[in-house]
Amino acid sequence: MEAAAGxxxxxxxxxxxxxxxxxxPFSPSSAKAxxxxxxDSCDAPRQPFVIGVSGGSxxxxxxxxxxxxxxxxxxxxxxxxxxxxxxxxxxxxxxxxKAMEAATGxxxxxxxxxxxxxxxxxxPFSPSSAKAxxxxxxDSCDAPRQPFVIGVSGGSxxxxxxxxxxxxxxxxxxxxxxxxxDSFYCGLTAEESEHVHDYNFDHPDxxxxxxxxxxxxxxxxxxxxxxxxxxxxxxxxxxESFRKVNASDVIILEGILVFHDPRVRSLMDMKIFVDTDAxxxxxxxxxxxxxxxxxxxxxxxxxxxxxxxxAFDDFVLPSKxxxxxxIPRGGDNHVAIDLIxxxxxxxxxxxxxxxxxxxxxxIQSTFQIRGMHTLIRDREITTPDFVFYSDRLIRxxxxxxxxxxxxxxxxxxxxxxxxxxxxxxCKKLCGVSIVRSGESMENALRACCKGIKIGKILIxxxxxxxxxxxxxxxxxxxSERHVLLLDPVxxxxx
Ligand SMILES: Nc1ncnc2c1ncn2[C@@H]1O[C@H](COP(=O)(O)OP(=O)(O)O)[C@@H](O)[C@H]1O
Ligand SMILES: O=c1ccn([C@@H]2O[C@H](COP(=O)(O)O)[C@@H](O)[C@H]2O)c(=O)[nH]1
Numbered sequence: 001m002e003a004a005a006g007x008x009x010x011x012x013x014x015x016x017x018x019x020x021x022x023x024x025p026f027s028p029s030s031a032k033a034x035x036x037x038x039x040d041s042c043d044a045p046r047q048p049f050v051i052g053v054s055g056g057s058x059x060x061x062x063x064x065x066x067x068x069x070x071x072x073x074x075x076x077x078x079x080x081x082x083x084x085x086x087x088x089x090x091x092x093x094x095x096x097x098k099a100m101e102a103a104t105g106x107x108x109x110x111x112x113x114x115x116x117x118x119x120x121x122x123x124p125f126s127p128s129s130a131k132a133x134x135x136x137x138x139d140s141c142d143a144p145r146q147p148f149v150i151g152v153s154g155g156s157x158x159x160x161x162x163x164x165x166x167x168x169x170x171x172x173x174x175x176x177x178x179x180x181x182d183s184f185y186c187g188l189t190a191e192e193s194e195h196v197h198d199y200n201f202d203h204p205d206x207x208x209x210x211x212x213x214x215x216x217x218x219x220x221x222x223x224x225x226x227x228x229x230x231x232x233x234x235x236x237x238x239x240e241s242f243r244k245v246n247a248s249d250v251i252i253l254e255g256i257l258v259f260h261d262p263r264v265r266s267l268m269d270m271k272i273f274v275d276t277d278a279x280x281x282x283x284x285x286x287x288x289x290x291x292x293x294x295x296x297x298x299x300x301x302x303x304x305x306x307x308x309x310x311a312f313d314d315f316v317l318p319s320k321x322x323x324x325x326x327i328p329r330g331g332d333n334h335v336a337i338d339l340i341x342x343x344x345x346x347x348x349x350x351x352x353x354x355x356x357x358x359x360x361x362x363i364q365s366t367f368q369i370r371g372m373h374t375l376i377r378d379r380e381i382t383t384p385d386f387v388f389y390s391d392r393l394i395r396x397x398x399x400x401x402x403x404x405x406x407x408x409x410x411x412x413x414x415x416x417x418x419x420x421x422x423x424x425x426c427k428k429l430c431g432v433s434i435v436r437s438g439e440s441m442e443n444a445l446r447a448c449c450k451g452i453k454i455g456k457i458l459i460x461x462x463x464x465x466x467x468x469x470x471x472x473x474x475x476x477x478x479s480e481r482h483v484l485l486l487d488p489v490x491x492x493x494x
Contacts, residue, residue: 019148023211032099033335047347053065063118063373065079078409087122112272124127131382136213146220146248147219147220147222147247147248147249147250147251147355148251148269148270148347149216149250149251149252149253149268149269150167150221150250150251150252150253150268150269150270150271150272151252151253151254151258151259151264151266151267151268151270151271151272152164152252152253152254152255152258152272152273152274153203153254153255153256153257153258153259153271153272153273153274153316153319153320153323154256154273154274154275154276154316154330155256155274155276155278155281155312155316155317156202156281156285156308156312157273157276157282157284157285157288157331158274158276158281158330159274159276159284159454160254160255160256160274160330161180161254162330163274163327163330163331163337164252164254164329165338166331166335167252167340167341167344168252170337170338170341171341171344171345174248174249174250174344174345174348175246175248175249175250176217176248176249176251176252177245177246177248177250177251177252178252178254179215179216179219179221179227179251179252179253179254180227180230180243180254180255181207181212181253181254181255181256181257181258182230182255183227183228183229183230183231183238183243184207184208184209184211184212184215184228184230185207185230185235186206186207186208187205187230187235187236187237188235188236191288193234193235195320196235197299197302197303198306199235200306200311200390201235201303201307202256202257202307202308202310202311202312202315202316203307203311203315204257204260204261204315207255207257209261209263209264211228212264213263213264213267215227215245216251216253216267217267219245219247219251220251220267221246222247223247224244224245224246224247225244225245226242226243226244226245227242227243227244227245228242229241229242229243230293232292232293233293233294234380236423249348250344250348251474253267253268256311256312256315256316257315257316257319257457259271259273259319259320259322259323260315260319265322269347270324270325270340270344270347271322271323271324271325272323272324272325272326272327272345273319273320273323273325273326273327273338274327274330275320275326275327275328275329275330276328276329276330278309278312282304284492285300285304285308286300286301320426325339325340327340333364350362361400361404362367362397363397363400369393369396372389372392372393375389376389376390376393378448390440390490391443391444394440394441394444394488395444395447395448397441397444397488398441398444398448398484399448401484402425402448402449402484405425405426405429405482406426406482407423407424407425407426408421408423408424408426409421409422409423409424410423410424426482428477428480428481428482429449429452429481429482429484430452430453430454430455430474430475430478430482430483430484431445431449431452431453431455431481431482431483431484431485431486432454432455432456432457432474432478432483432484432485433454433455433457433485433486433487434456434457434458434459434485434486434487435456435457435458435471436487437487437488437489437490438456438485438487438488439456439486440488440490441486441488442454445484445486451477453481454486455472455473455474455475455478456471456472456473456474457469457471457472457474458470458471460473
């Protein structure tokens, strides 16, 4: 395509190439005589997405780039930087999605996985032995999922509510609720009301954090809650009315001091700090408080100088260090909001274990994969069919695993004389299989990597306390190699 789709690409030209294709389209000699378009058809001119990564020396720019590339492993990404291409190893655990689902039911423990592994039969593929050691089946996806909790902090009038509203708008296909820290203002007593101008609404003590924690705990555990309604005009909660907040996929907790208390912070999966210039915050606050909160300009300015600014410096700004994402310019920063929404979508689509263990990759299920799982989990399956479909699934796992290895850029010249910029496989590889179940994966690895060295280890577990290495035969230079550990959990689910 690159050759055919240069400046003069026409469908006609592609057609004529196709028509002149040789009788054996796969013969290299005929490929030379009748140059076929090469496999870079996806290289048709597209606007690349260009990302600039900046930061001070040794700030972690390269590490961040590497992590982005690792996570985008199914996309074509080039990294342009001063020091050439580098390889960086990372331990990756690959788990086929259905096995993960099975392993992460309500009662998942590492112990349970281990005990299943140790009980693995002498013939790892034998359906009868799989019957003896039943695997949990995939109905655990009905288990209640943990909501994704986002904390949004920043100075008063920085644009927190605006950013939250934009996130909610963009996440329209998910159930999202917004909880305001402001709802948990203690409110003034009659005595305090007489000296309202002396009250510091920007101090952490102005909030009922215990009640906030209780509400968030309930929401996280899937219960709905009645959140108080706070009236900024008379500085009190409405005594009779509440806002009912239902349990949801995403809970956003927004407020000036939501990062201040470590217990509140620990509830959050993602922390966003809205970073807006102080002058802009003050200007917006004057406008908002005079229009919406029944104040006059003088009282806003006085409160700002006495309480809002000092509290920002003492409590809000120091909590910025806990943020995962800092949004400069608040709601005007559409790129940041887009990124956050994409991230939330990814997390929502992710298996719960991936949230805990970021190096776990769950292979996306397809109907093909589900079909194979259905077959091998069927108690009526014959041994040859079990072996055949297990082998196909194993091959997929191995191929995915190889896809996570580092690569180096490589250019080749195509039969048409054009230069194709591709990648070179990572060379220093080996497999290590756990005796005996790991042996079921060896053939797939050999089929994918010509001449790969495969070592073996036998592990024995004593009680629950530890594993003991009984036997090992590993490549002498294993420390220089990327290791694919072959450690399947086999079973039919019957
Ligand atoms: N990007 C923006 N441009 C203009 N006005 C804004 C912008 N973001 C927020 N505002 C206005 O500033 C005021 C405070 O914004 P808000 O999102 O409520 O801040 P916070 O929740 O941090 O107090 C509101 O009146 C809002 O309409
Ligand atoms: O009775 C009250 C309660 C709070 N405030 C001020 O509100 C802001 C926090 O709300 P934002 O929406 O984040 O701006 C805080 O700075 C308090 O000073 C108030 O004036 N009266």
